[in-house]
Amino acid sequence: MARAKAEQQQPTTGMTLIVLVGLSIVFLLFMAFLNVVKSGNLLSETNLLFAALIFYAGAGALYLGFGVTGTESYVKFASLATWLGLIANTAAVAHRWYEAGHPPFASVYEMLLSFVWTLAVLTLVAEKKYGVKVIGTVTMPVAIVGVVLMQLLRTDVHPLVPALQSTWLHVHVTLAMLAYAACALSFALAMMFLIQDNLKTETFLAVTSASTLAIYASVVLTRFEKWGGLSLAAWNPEAKAEVFLSKGVRLFVTVPDLGWLMTLTLLVVASPLVFYGLARWKNNESFLTLANRAVFLSILLQVMTLVMFVVRARDSRYPSLDADGLFPTSLAASPFILSGLVGGVFISLLYLLLLWRRPDLGRLLPSADNLDRITYKTISLAFPLLTLMIAAGAYWANQTWGSYWSWDPKETWAAITWLVYALYLHMRVTRGWRGRRAAYFAIIGFAVVMFTFFGVTYLLPGLHAYA
Amino acid sequence: MAVHLRALAHKTWRTVASIQTGVVLLILVVILSAAGTIVLQRPVTEPDEMQSAYSPQALRILDAGGLTDVFHAWWFLGLMLLVSLCIVAASVDRFPNSWRYFSRPYKYPDESFRRALHPQKSLAIADEESGLVAAQRALHALGYKPERVVREDHFSIFSERSRISELAVYIVHASLLLIFFGTVVDGLWGWRGTLNLNEGQTSNIVELRDGTTRTLPFAIRCDAAGQENYKDGTPKKWWSRLAVVEDGRDVQKKEIVVNDPLLYSGVRFYQSSYGPNGKVDKLVLVATPSNGSGEKQEIGLALNDTVPLDADTTVRFAEFFPDYAVRDGQVYRKSNQLENPAAHLAVTSKSAGQDFDVWFPPMDEVADNSKAPYQFQATDLKLGHFTGLQVSHEPGQWGVWSGVVLLGVGLSFVFYVVHIRFWAVPVRDPKTGKYSLWIGGSANRNRDAFEQRFNDLVALMEKELKPVSRTSPSEQVVTVAGN
Incomplete structure (x- = not known):
């Protein structure tokens, strides 16, 4: 009797999530619809992006549900949601293209738009063609972060400045987006390989803790102010731009108490790493149990920090240390802190998924050998694309600036990315690097790609000022 | 002894040709070029910005290590040469085997x-x-x-x-060497500089990056230049109509825009900037006799033009200040930016035997405009513009581009054939x-x-x-x- 009940329950719990996700999608769409009716503007880019966000979020939840429970029917609905999100995303791209009169590659916002689109396409390809069904658990959250970032970085259509009026722009950026999306995919596949390759769960624990620690440490170290404040860039809502005191010097406002909260979270996200170290040192497994509890606690605290951050930093006015009076700030002024916080929560959640459902994941994923091979295949797709992207950029630079190579930071980092993947290929072909070492290389490669894409734009200024 | 030497040579060769050496060199390139993007680089940074960013001591150390100009430092060049050497050695080392494989x-x-x-x-x-x-x-x-x-x-x-796939990797390596070769040729014999021309001006002197100049065997004349804007005021297009003058004849003419340069005998001229040159092209005035007896007349004056207003009176456009300041009854040029322009007219009356100064805008502490026999009203100020051209000579370009094409072909063979x-x-x-x-x-x-x-x-x-x-x-x- 009890068994019969349990068997009955299996499909019901399966449906619950689908129904829940479906209902929340419908609810959110309904709310959005009310908004649309109020504003009377149905097919605007914001609405399309919002729809894409809702669908991607639904897809992400379903993929995650699939990862946790292994219920096959989730995947069907997840890919349906991805398809719908992709349609909305495509419409947003088309809208932007039509409105601007040029393909959407001219600003960070437009590039993200194209990047998320490519990522969704590749997710569907990986799922349908290679049968890597759980890939959505990794790529969808990346897409969600991308769309959220877009909402913040959203810019009005800027006409192209003279240097960007070239066919080579489109060639260059299309190649870049394709290459970067392939790199993102190889990263996700390499992570899955590590799971299939029986990398110890506690190693993932250490990495998870270290990466979240890195996020909070970089925020606290650079932004902690006296008396527990957190300094954030001021934002001019009319100009939709940061406020500059003088050339290159931004105005910062101090949000009180947020610094303490960040420091507290920093300590808590660091604790699993400490317990892990203790477990290794004392050779005592019970510390690992503690570490896992600490991860759970850290997620709660991270979510709280995220909520507090969003509530406090969202369109309010705060004093500044550099000037008198109150100045507005906005989430748009701190896109990196926000995506860091979201990313931290996401990384920790993925770890929990691994911790609880490792045997199931192992069953769901393709074999380690296959994953290794597909990773190599995506990189052998990404590498020629990277090469062509750099070549097209060089040719275009030669047309515009009169020099095909000027060691501008973006160029240099693109070359570094290329070199890292070239190293990977050499190691693989001549030294026979397979498996774990190759996977680590793929992960490093993607980290360099992300730095080239975002880091260089915001940290290392140069000729490539557009994006 | 000879055997010893040969063994040593062999060992060196093995080391250079080994994949380990290649990997170590590539990692070094990665680290050093990353350093070159993080440390401010002299060629693209203003000197005072460098000074405010680093303490004098740190700056001295960075300078001494060449870290403020990584990509032109001798050791970076040396590293690139070593990389090339390594590629050559590795290819030469492995090629005979592959060739045997390929040919038999x-x-x-x-x-x-x-x-x-x-x-x-x-x-x-x-x-x-x-x-x-x-x-x-x-x-x-x-x-x-x-x-x-x-x-x-x-x-x-x-x-x-x-079967060609066995040789694909050599195609890739050869193409990289071709690209390196092209950049080295450019580094040795190429040059880059700027040439700013006012409309109508002809020049053959290019200012190079290092501050020296280079005289071209032909001259460039700018017939016209302009800017078109979008509705929101951001620039949409810069253009210049250029002519190449050689031995007093126009040998080539082209309207260049950004992304579409003029090429003449290996030298490329790129549109890079456009703006007012701080000089005035024409000042348009309406002159009315002070005694109210004559007709209004409209005159256009270029700088230093003298125009008769009537039989007795002439007016000369004496001075122009793009950005002026007044101190102690004197007008000074504050800058060459067109911020706050002023014009000085000299009105001469033969019968009165006297010169009158007229200033736009009126400046009472300098001169009293109302004393002049004519009252002037400035209706338009047409400014002169310059066009900024980037000039470059890159004789190694063909190597780079053919290397790039070969690289694409080689890579597609490597991965897909x-x-x-x-x-x-x-x-x-x-x-x-x-x-x-x-x-x-x-x-x-x-x-x-x-x-x-x-x-x-x-x-x-x-x-x-x-x-x-x-x-x-x-x-x-x-x-x-x-x-």
């Missing part, structure tokens, strides 16, 4: 090769001939060209596709006297997909073998291909 295809697998090869398969056959024919048909059916290999006492089948080989050898078991067909295959990359293909081939051969055993041998056409 291995058509008949000997026994030890047959034992070690994966994937392989053995099928039972009735006799030698039926096995060979089945293998040929199956290969044909899959689109391969089988070749009958004749040995002293027996036949076998060999088939291959895309697979050298596939199949062998089929009828083997007689010395004990039982029965024949079997040994089938083997190899692919230089993408082996998992190849295995599938190999299995397809074997399945096809199995199918071919069944009907073949029923047909009579006389129907078969035997083609003998030499080795």
